[in-house]
Amino acid sequence: MRWARPALPRVVLGGSATLVASLIALAVPQVLRSVVNGPLLTDGSRTAVVQAALLVLVLGVLEAVLVWCRRALIATPGTGVERTMRTDLFRHLLDLPVAFHDRRGGGQLLQRSMGDLHTVRRWMVFGLVQLVVAATTVLVGAGLMLATSPPLGLVYLVGAVPVIWLGFRFRQDYKVVARRARDQAGDLATRVEESVHGIRVLKAFGRGDDALEEFVRQADELRGTELDKARAQSRMSFALAWIPETTLAVALGLGVWLAATDRVSVGALVAFFATATVMTRPVESLGHLMAMTLDARAGTDRFLDVIDTVPALADPAEPVALPAAPAGGTRVELRDVRFAHTPGSAEVLRGVDLVLEPGETMALVGLTGSGKTTLLQLVPRLYDVTGGAVLVDGVDVRDVTRHDLRGAVAVAFEDPILFSASVRDNVLMGVPTERLAEMTEQEVDDVVRIALDVASAGFVHRLPQGVDTVVGEEGMSLSGGQRQRVALARAIAGRPRVLVLDDPLSALDVATEADVTEGLRRVLAGTTTLVVAHRTSTVALADRVAVLEDGRITGVGRHADLLASHPHYRYVLTAEGDEAARPLPGDLDVAAEVGR
Numbered sequence: 001m002r003w004a005r006p007a008l009p010r011v012v013l014g015g016s017a018t019l020v021a022s023l024i025a026l027a028v029p030q031v032l033r034s035v036v037n038g039p040l041l042t043d044g045s046r047t048a049v050v051q052a053a054l055l056v057l058v059l060g061v062l063e064a065v066l067v068w069c070r071r072a073l074i075a076t077p078g079t080g081v082e083r084t085m086r087t088d089l090f091r092h093l094l095d096l097p098v099a100f101h102d103r104r105g106g107g108q109l110l111q112r113s114m115g116d117l118h119t120v121r122r123w124m125v126f127g128l129v130q131l132v133v134a135a136t137t138v139l140v141g142a143g144l145m146l147a148t149s150p151p152l153g154l155v156y157l158v159g160a161v162p163v164i165w166l167g168f169r170f171r172q173d174y175k176v177v178a179r180r181a182r183d184q185a186g187d188l189a190t191r192v193e194e195s196v197h198g199i200r201v202l203k204a205f206g207r208g209d210d211a212l213e214e215f216v217r218q219a220d221e222l223r224g225t226e227l228d229k230a231r232a233q234s235r236m237s238f239a240l241a242w243i244p245e246t247t248l249a250v251a252l253g254l255g256v257w258l259a260a261t262d263r264v265s266v267g268a269l270v271a272f273f274a275t276a277t278v279m280t281r282p283v284e285s286l287g288h289l290m291a292m293t294l295d296a297r298a299g300t301d302r303f304l305d306v307i308d309t310v311p312a313l314a315d316p317a318e319p320v321a322l323p324a325a326p327a328g329g330t331r332v333e334l335r336d337v338r339f340a341h342t343p344g345s346a347e348v349l350r351g352v353d354l355v356l357e358p359g360e361t362m363a364l365v366g367l368t369g370s371g372k373t374t375l376l377q378l379v380p381r382l383y384d385v386t387g388g389a390v391l392v393d394g395v396d397v398r399d400v401t402r403h404d405l406r407g408a409v410a411v412a413f414e415d416p417i418l419f420s421a422s423v424r425d426n427v428l429m430g431v432p433t434e435r436l437a438e439m440t441e442q443e444v445d446d447v448v449r450i451a452l453d454v455a456s457a458g459f460v461h462r463l464p465q466g467v468d469t470v471v472g473e474e475g476m477s478l479s480g481g482q483r484q485r486v487a488l489a490r491a492i493a494g495r496p497r498v499l500v501l502d503d504p505l506s507a508l509d510v511a512t513e514a515d516v517t518e519g520l521r522r523v524l525a526g527t528t529t530l531v532v533a534h535r536t537s538t539v540a541l542a543d544r545v546a547v548l549e550d551g552r553i554t555g556v557g558r559h560a561d562l563l564a565s566h567p568h569y570r571y572v573l574t575a576e577g578d579e580a581a582r583p584l585p586g587d588l589d590v591a592a593e594v595g596r
């Protein structure tokens, strides 16, 4: 795995240190054997006993030093691997298309980047090395026992057969519950995230108890799975404790008989059981270490599920550069555009043909759910068309890099999302980083000031720290209309070639709306703009209006002309509100005609 590779040298070194430490532990019984068989049972030489004791002491100190080395060597790369995996996952999440995030719960992704990777790190730092060392210790120990006394060693090996079989079954069962537990933990995190996000709705509708009930149900489910895990693990640990112990009891009876009949030396018998004692801990830890490994595997699988998802909206292999911005403005064309949110589902857009001439402001009007937002999102390529093409200055948006495209096209959504940063930083998100890097402090200040002015966001200067006020998570410390204006300022701050606005004035009162409209008119001159409009006042920003009906554009023209000639347009604007069909200044005559 590429994430583990940089850490491998230190992990191998740390593993080797632990291995040597375990082998040292296994060597102690052999020293014991030589003491028992030598000085203890024969000449009783004190020097030999002292030498042996000193040797055991040195071996003990060496073992302790090596255990310390393991910790020092492995802790750092373990955290490094976790950090790199987490960063790569986050980078990938940013790279994945909006359609991916439409399908995945936020909590699941949170759980993947935090809980799952934490499990992987713990396994790398502790589980992996311990597992290798325990397995090696058991193998070497079994070999030593076999060499010390073949009949006793064989008894021990016979006992290993059911343990191996149980281990195999444990692996099969635990793998499934480990994955289920991680998925359920992700679902639970999604529930928390969704409830916190929608706390106002829950409180306003008194639905807190229902949310709690659902949370408890999911938490119980997770607890059930955790208990299944614990049960499987304790079954395995139980087997790993009683089978070797029973085997040793049999071996003890046999060993005493063999020693009594001089078929095995007392020293060998002592060494055999001392080795078995050294092996007790590694053998018993195998259950826990296997469980840890399978947990880490479930975490890794969930990590790879996301990281292996190829971004459907990747940059083209040979990107085309957008032509330099033409003096008169940028031309945007939607050519026979088709779009379905998921493969096989009904098409939301069914052959949209629309041209925005350079510098033109086009309003997009249609019934709720007719696909206006969807259409808008195809221009900055938040989704890819499923048929036809979107062209910016004659270039298919799929042929340019996303970086170039997003430098040229700016968006303001109806539901404006701000980040927990200052107003100033939120606005500056709309300016490409390279351009920001070339600006002086004064120029940056001017960009922020002008953008906020155009969006009539003067309220910002009355905030406690002015433009440096941090707006809280998702900008929740601001009102809806205030957030909408900051988001609008962000969209226009970068002076984009194309501006895509999704009903950007919907949360504003009439007076503020008039101010913003006035400011926008100035800015929009020369910027090709597509703006979703539900109200006549937003339509007032536009040079022409396009009517989206049943997935197609059924009319394009001036507001007054459409009001006169297009029944669906008239119906949409009238249906959206009493004041909606209010004619624009200068349209009074036509409106009067229609009204008659």
Ligand SMILES: Nc1ncnc2c1ncn2[C@@H]1O[C@H](COP(=O)(O)OP(=O)(O)OP(=O)(O)O)[C@@H](O)[C@H]1O
Pocket: 102, 341, 342, 348, 366, 367, 368, 369, 370, 371, 372, 373, 374, 375
């Ligand atoms: N992420 C999504 N996944 C699946 N279907 C979606 C998704 N987003 C929107 N839709 C569907 O696509 C259709 C068009 O939705 P869209 O948001 O584009 O409409 P709209 O015209 O902007 O509506 P409104 O005026 O209410 O904002 C709707 O039927 C909606 O259910």
